[in-house]
Amino acid sequence: xxxxxxxxxxxxxxxxxxxxxxxxxxxxxxxxxxxxxxxxxxxxxxxxxxxxxxxxxxxxxxxxxxxxxxxxxxxxxxxxxxxxxxxxxxxxxxxxxxxxxxxxxxxxxxxxxxxxxxxxxxxxxxxxxxxxxxxxxxxxxxxxxxxxxxxxxxxxxxxxxxxxxxxxxxxxxxxxxxxxxxxxxxxxxxxxxxxxxxxxxxxxxxxxxxxxxxxxxxxxxxxxxxxxxxxxxxxxxxxxxxxxxxxxxxxxxxxxxxxxxxxxxxxxxxxxxxxxxxxxxxxxxxxxxxxxxxxxxxxxxxxxxxxxxxxxxxxxxxxxxxxxxxxxxxxxxxxxxxxxxxxxxxxxxxxxxxxxxxxxxxxxxxxxxxxxxxxxxxxxxxxxxxxxxxxxxxxxxxxxxxxxxxxxxxxxxxxxxxxxxxxxxxxxxxxxxxxxxxxxxxxxxxxxxxxxxxxxxxxxxxxxxxxxxxxxxxxxxxxxxxxxxxxxxxxxxxxxxxxxxxxxxxxxxxxxxxx
Amino acid sequence: xxxxxxxxxxxxxxxxxxxxxxxxxxxxxxxxxxxxxxxxxxxxxxxxxxxxxxxxxxxxxxxxxxxxxxxxxxxxxxxxxxxxxxxxxxxxxxxxxxxxxxxxxxxxxxxxxxxxxxxxxxxxxxxxxxxxxxxxxxxxxxxxxxxxxxxxxxxxxxxxxxxxxxxxxxxxxxxxxxxxxxxxxxxxxxxxxxxxxxxxxxxxxxxxxxx
Numbered sequence: 001x002x003x004x005x006x007x008x009x010x011x012x013x014x015x016x017x018x019x020x021x022x023x024x025x026x027x028x029x030x031x032x033x034x035x036x037x038x039x040x041x042x043x044x045x046x047x048x049x050x051x052x053x054x055x056x057x058x059x060x061x062x063x064x065x066x067x068x069x070x071x072x073x074x075x076x077x078x079x080x081x082x083x084x085x086x087x088x089x090x091x092x093x094x095x096x097x098x099x100x101x102x103x104x105x106x107x108x109x110x111x112x113x114x115x116x117x118x119x120x121x122x123x124x125x126x127x128x129x130x131x132x133x134x135x136x137x138x139x140x141x142x143x144x145x146x147x148x149x150x151x152x153x154x155x156x157x158x159x160x161x162x163x164x165x166x167x168x169x170x171x172x173x174x175x176x177x178x179x180x181x182x183x184x185x186x187x188x189x190x191x192x193x194x195x196x197x198x199x200x201x202x203x204x205x206x207x208x209x210x211x212x213x214x215x216x217x218x219x220x221x222x223x224x225x226x227x228x229x230x231x232x233x234x235x236x237x238x239x240x241x242x243x244x245x246x247x248x249x250x251x252x253x254x255x256x257x258x259x260x261x262x263x264x265x266x267x268x269x270x271x272x273x274x275x276x277x278x279x280x281x282x283x284x285x286x287x288x289x290x291x292x293x294x295x296x297x298x299x300x301x302x303x304x305x306x307x308x309x310x311x312x313x314x315x316x317x318x319x320x321x322x323x324x325x326x327x328x329x330x331x332x333x334x335x336x337x338x339x340x341x342x343x344x345x346x347x348x349x350x351x352x353x354x355x356x357x358x359x360x361x362x363x364x365x366x367x368x369x370x371x372x373x374x375x376x377x378x379x380x381x382x383x384x385x386x387x388x389x390x391x392x393x394x395x396x397x398x399x400x401x402x403x404x405x406x407x408x409x410x411x412x413x414x415x416x417x418x419x420x421x422x423x424x425x426x427x428x429x430x431x432x433x434x435x436x437x438x439x440x441x442x443x444x445x446x447x448x449x450x451x452x453x454x455x456x457x458x459x460x461x462x463x464x465x466x467x468x469x470x471x472x473x474x475x476x477x478x479x480x481x482x483x484x485x486x487x488x489x490x491x492x493x494x495x496x497x498x499x500x501x502x503x504x505x506x507x508x509x510x511x512x513x514x515x
Numbered sequence: 516x517x518x519x520x521x522x523x524x525x526x527x528x529x530x531x532x533x534x535x536x537x538x539x540x541x542x543x544x545x546x547x548x549x550x551x552x553x554x555x556x557x558x559x560x561x562x563x564x565x566x567x568x569x570x571x572x573x574x575x576x577x578x579x580x581x582x583x584x585x586x587x588x589x590x591x592x593x594x595x596x597x598x599x600x601x602x603x604x605x606x607x608x609x610x611x612x613x614x615x616x617x618x619x620x621x622x623x624x625x626x627x628x629x630x631x632x633x634x635x636x637x638x639x640x641x642x643x644x645x646x647x648x649x650x651x652x653x654x655x656x657x658x659x660x661x662x663x664x665x666x667x668x669x670x671x672x673x674x675x676x677x678x679x680x681x682x683x684x685x686x687x688x689x690x691x692x693x694x695x696x697x698x699x700x701x702x703x704x705x706x707x708x709x710x711x712x713x714x715x716x717x718x719x720x721x722x723x724x725x726x
Contacts, residue, residue: 028719032723146700180687183603293550
């Protein structure tokens, strides 16, 4: 139930619903989109960003909250750490227990390496399980890998690394087959063919899903596999510093038990960073749809070890974050709602944007409406009117249930929305082997940059974590076989601290932030 | 303000906040008992009773509003067992989860599920070989383990659901028959050519609109 002040808007929206059903707002041209973004998208504003004063990306701009953490003090005092007796010795260390980390662990294990997963929470507690709408892979009969490539590269503003985009598009169908073999239960029709839907900015139906619980289905299956394989996992422990070897190649990490603060040393022949994004840093005070653990730890660790960042200033605002009720502010309303036909309307009931433009464009258009004094609503009841009663219950059960608890029936009432900080588009630069610019340091998932350019398409994050998670795992396992006899050092930490003092940077906080 | 008992101690918290936020407001460290804040990760499952209803129920703290007189205890969180099974063979379910046959139908598991899944039915379906239905009704399971907590026979409904979903998923065997299309050609084009192709395939038009 909405409070009194929304009554007029709700009545107007209801009265115009029939008309809106059959009205498709025309898609914008490239020039018009550019102007809209420049004027209203948060990323194009100058305030809220700082220029990095040290490290591989010196003089480049990143969100201020992230810059502060990158230029903060280390948690450890490197001279007090004894590097002579590691607590764990493993072939492959995986930092992060979300989808990318789990996929990497399974592949590294299957390639014969000994694997250790270190995660800040329990394995599986991650943004992956909140992914709702689907996973992109060009498996449709009228679709092709080329079209997936063009959609992704174009939506990202033509600034992604093409070889990474190409790999994503090429290997996404393999990723589906692999997940299927593990028992991920994608929705299929009576003939056993996957049911495909569109997302904003896709030219073909390319989204495989399990209702609106796709990430949950993938994550719990990967977790079950990880545990079944007996892969060693250290939970509630966060990596707080990487260790390198004498040739500046990654060689493990120092981890901290989140409960008792005890530090342990992990010696590893190859290391995979899969720590996810940075949404919980709430750039510019924005609400976020992210898990509370997304504090950009991997970026900080790897940057101190010398890794390069790509497009680290670019973040995605998901157009439909919850604005009312307050308790759920920032929570996500899946893009699948729009893929099924729900339309964005303003408080006069008028459609002002094609709901299936890319996320950056839709978000900017919503912010423009608010700037003009009009609220924005996602008119979900349209779905059942368009596709028949029961469509919402069948395809968006998770969302229906969540809002029922909040006292809103999404089959009858629209939802008040505002863009929410959702995804870090950039991150650690990787090559097609998922290796960062630091040797033996691999990375996969949201922590990486270069795949999505400056705007990610719906369903490409799940494709990304599986494709690049598997790649990172396989290559880390391979690398670990080639590496022997190395000595651990924390000299890079000392060097980084010296750089900070040379730049006269004094910080009163320590990083990574962890929580 | 309302009064709520958290982990055995009474606190005053503002009205209109979730149980999860009540923990935070009271200053209780809930490092284990918190996560996605969206009702998906299962980290914040708690047991509770209210003044109106003295039976103990389970809920997700981040998805439940705090009530006056509520009494809340957190669930430590049960991890699934490390079972290696072939998710493509139903008989492995019966050999791994022998206790499934001893279900007495008391329904405590169903009462405890914070997602409202009828776990008693789930156990029945899994036992009788109807894994398709077991998978279907457990689709929204977040694997918090509350259902296994109080089972007098040691049955773990969440593990049965996990098995059933993987069994059903494995049967589908989605094969990669994708079409390569023009990928090699596209990957070698200049950005200008790609921009032209992209705007043509997206099919938008530049219009100057009044806002």
